[in-house]
Amino acid sequence: MTQPGEPGLRAEDGLRMELLARVDRDQQAREALGPAPGAEEWARVTAVDADNTRWIMAVIDEREWPGRSMVGEDGATAAWLLVQHAPLEEQMRALPSLVMAVARGEAAFRDLAWLLDRVRMRLQIPQIFGSQFTRDKADDPWELYRMEQPEAAVDALRAAIGVGPVEATRRILKPDA
Template sequence: MTSVRHWSELRVELLRRAGRDQEARRGLGDPPTSEQWDVVKAVDADNVPWLARIVAEHGWPRAELVGEDGAHAAWLLAQHAPLYLQQRWLPLLEQAVEIGQADPSDLAYLDDRVRIREKRPQLHGTQWLIRNGEERLYPVEKPNQVNRRRAALQLPQLADQDIASAWPHDAAFGDAPAEPL
């Protein structure tokens, strides 16, 4: 899959799969019904092994090969992968960001997602938890520095009340969903 034609086909497939991912998650209830969750799990069960094969064979889908939208679509699929794959792919995405071939904000979101799933505080304040209609940030490491870290990645600043409303560490991780949406 090294020719331009193949990379453009990969881009199209990444975009198609990302579209299916988002369609499956659109309109999910709080909490999702078992039928809604079954649809999400089926889409992920198709997308994740496919992306795992692509990454194993060709490395992380870089923007120069699949376009910025294709690279972003790969990140979106990774957001919904099992933790062990996210942990494996995080350094690959980081390398792509370092050479200007992936969006730094995508890296922030995946890094925070991995940290939350490992029950560690996030760095960039991208992950929120909704309980009984109340939305709060998962815990943030050194919250007084979060907006500086966000600015470095061109992410919008968090309002002081957002940072202050972060769930206490134990409350956020105690019964948080194992698989963020």
């Protein structure tokens, strides 16, 4: 097997593989949560998130946002997911790098929109793109976090970035509604 720096495998390939492996761990930790997770289950998710946050922020600090030309489409999306699950301060610190990556065509505008909505929600500011839903307890229904504009205007913004209407997300989160 070749190593980074050897012919056939670029250092960026190793970065892509690490991004994808970290997303796998992130998703496995979340999928292991039961319907009413306890402190121990959340502690495992928190530990994975903390490790991923330290790592992705070091990557961003060293190289800027790992974009499509560096790590492929799936790698760039993986970077977004790791930041999406980071603490608010780190999300805010990563936003300018993601904005620049989107401007260069290196990251998806949808990723920026979703991260911006997450940051705004955590700052208790109405979201723009209608990507964030909340609930108080595991058995409570998901509710759309408040939005800056009416749902019809938000749906137009979502369509412009290639995302379906808010109602489509609502149906996924509330299949019996």
